[in-house]
Amino acid sequence: MARMVSTRRKTINTVLAWGVGLIIFFPILWITVLSFKSEGDAIRTPIEVLTAPWTLESYATVQERSNYLKHFWNSVILSVGSTFLGLLVAVPAAWSMAFVPSKRTKDILMWMLSTKMLPAVGVLYPIYLLFIRMGLLDSRLGLTIVLMLINLPIIVWMLYTYFREIPGEILEAARMDGAGLREEILYVLTPMAVPGIASTVLLNVILAWNEAFWTLNLTAATAAPLTAFIASYSSPEGLFYAKLSAASVMAIAPILILGWFSQKQLVRGLTFGAVK
């Protein structure tokens, strides 16, 4: 009997959920449409926009006028670079905390997490000053290091929760069979840790890609990633709807796709394992 009611209820649910989903998604949908219109058509009424001819001209203009690709590569280098630098430091740390825990392990983890909660603006000037003194202002190297440091607690924490799920008995068995620390890490732990490491990489690339405090304050023309490049549209000249849309679509598309693959890990990574 419950089954029979459910078709009608299912229809209502479907209509409602799709309606809400489309409203939430609408701004993204709309800029996608506008990005394929000419600048003159993009400011017309929505019906006129939809019936106007489709064109790729805005994508070409954005690249031509502002060297979009340079900023895109900056984003790629900063997000991927900072994540891998972070992994290099975090994997050993998380490994040792998960498999050789001591009395202080929990305190260290909590302390690492607490550094993430330091408001960036509180240390803006010191970092700014250090960057000037070290010649790192508007350099990709400097920003990569900063992004690595702000995400390091999340990387360590996520890896730790994944590593902890690897049964310790397997490591003991390997040790009994004569595996040393190096073999243990290389042949036993690494294969089992790959899914966890992959999720960690995914989430951190997303977070670094979208970071918009340090990237705005520590870069200018040279090292600016997409977050900072897009911000230059806040004081536009002339018509710019189609160009802003095209630039935005290109900036968010790669991360949207990555993000959709990482839904599950997102919850875990962002709540530090408090909600699973």
Added chain:
Amino acid sequence: MATRHSRSAARLMMAPAVVLLLGWMLVPLVMTLWFSFRKYLPLRGGDLGWVGFDNYASFIRSSAFWPSVQVTLTLVVGVLAITLVVGVLLALLLDQPMWGQGIVRILVIAPFFVMPTVSALVWKNIMMDPNNGFLGHLWRAVGLQPIDWLSQASMGSIILIVSWEWLPFATLILLTALQSLDSEQMEAAEMDGAGPLARFGFITLPHLGRAITVVILIQTIFLLSIFAEIFVTTGGAFGTRTLTYLIYQRVLESQNVGLGSAGGVYAIILANIVAIFLMRIVGKNLDA
């Protein structure tokens, strides 16, 4: 059993992460503290010496301080209220059987992946602009006078933009928590004659309690430091200057580093109060 050898190896492996984070935390923090006690104007004379707690006092006494606290609180509370209420409703809806659930989920969480500068600029220009924006067209289509959202309803507009960014996060976490709800308990309550509202109030909501707390704490920490959204929309005008933005203006725009640093110390203290509560919850989970 961990041997002494593996213990010292473990400590060695932990060292780089600990040292890096310690440096990252302590060096700028000590500098901020130091600057906060000095009259420091990089463009107008540089470091002009020790002033005790003057910066702390003048930061609080400045006419911009209390409004900025009020704006910050309005933003945090407004966004939390919207994302939680809508988030719970949306999570409940998405938990129901329907066609194309996976796609709807994707549509709903999409805004979370949009970088802050893009979402702020798209809302400011393409959605909210009174002349050419989508909402302007919509208002005219039904015969209304378009609203200049970001100047006439500035706070509401910023809350809307930020809520749009954070609703996916709240929904996703609440949905995850909802899916771990024991369906047998629900059925038992239904058989005992509990209506939908009673079931929601006595079973679902208590079950979501922990997830809701986590959402509140994590969002509060991020919302307290909202920057890009204000930077590219109003630039702090029209009564949207948050504490974070005020400090930014003192430090980088007017280059009054001493005053800004004192503000920074206030912001750090404020964030720490929230963080303590969050850490307690996360810590409890670590033991379980």
